[in-house]
Amino acid sequence: MTTLDILLPYYGDVSLLQATVRSILAQTDPDWRLTVVDDGREPGVPEWFAELDDDRVTYLRNEVNLGITNNYRKCLGLIEHEYAVMMGPDDIMLPNYVATVRAALAAHPGATLVQPGVEVIDGSGAVVHTLADETKRRLYAPRFQGRRLMQGEELATSLLRGNWLYFPSLVWRTDLVREIGFRDDVEIIQDLALVIDLLQAGGSMVIDDTLCFQYRRHTSSASARTAASGVRFIEARQFFLSVADRLDAQGWSKAARAARWHTSTRLHAITLLPGAVKSGQRAGVKRLLKFATATAKSR
Known part of the structure; x- marks a missing residue:
């Protein structure tokens, strides 16, 4: 090498x-x-x-x-x-x-x-x-x-x-x-x-x-700041749904299903909810709830 x-x-x-x-x-x-x-x-x-x-x-x-x-x-x-x-x-x-x-x-x-x-x-x-x-x-x-x-x-x-x-x-x-x-x-x-x-x-x-x-x-990292506000999950949702379509087209149905459900990222959003509520980030709370509860195919 x-x-x-x-x-x-x-x-x-x-x-x-x-x-x-x-x-x-x-x-x-x-x-x-x-x-x-x-x-x-x-x-x-x-x-x-x-x-x-x-x-x-x-x-x-x-x-x-x-x-x-x-x-x-x-x-x-x-x-x-x-x-x-x-x-x-x-x-x-x-x-x-x-x-x-x-x-x-x-x-x-x-x-x-x-x-x-x-x-x-x-x-x-x-x-x-x-x-x-x-x-x-x-x-x-x-x-x-x-x-x-x-x-x-x-x-x-x-x-x-x-x-x-x-x-x-x-x-x-x-x-x-x-x-x-x-x-x-x-x-x-x-x-x-x-x-x-x-x-x-x-x-x-x-x-x-x-x-x-x-x-x-x-806590000062870019990902930490955007996670607490819920902003990063807007990007994440768009990515997971778009990549699921590409994976389906490739015949990787199991991977596509994992992308659509993105379970771990949803769970992460739920763990951030108490902090968003405590800090009064209403917009963040709304984004986190929407991301965590969205159906697998909704955009």
């Missing part, structure tokens, strides 16, 4: 960005290349990267703010190698991350994606076990030990029942992701949309239970 490209589309907390970069520099396998694309204007960031003095690290700052999806697209165009990871600017690679995913790809050459083992941390870096993440692990993620290759309708059905992936930890095969690209009609659910597109195009995923990545979950 060639060098792993690590893309870091950045906007946000400088100290968390620095912790992320330090975790990459600490990898036991040195065969990686990091490209940071700064979509903000935080002071001192270019100077901090200049002081790193590591020729594997490239830092770029956008002249104008591109937004999440367009910055992802810019990062995608900067990839130079066969496989890449689009990391979050507040997540942490444990020292064995690069070695783990490279070993998984060596065992399954040509795989489209790799999902390694992940644990969840909070804003301070402490390991946490949230209801959402424990539900992912216990109810929706496949049962296996070691390493497993999945693809086709089986994997699509599993993910549409409950998305157990952690987008910033995924390794992607560059040529196929570039061919399909990021969608304009989704933002928060961009990761699931891209993975389903890849599976419909014949892609496969290696899942490896080796713990090597820390995903940071905190």
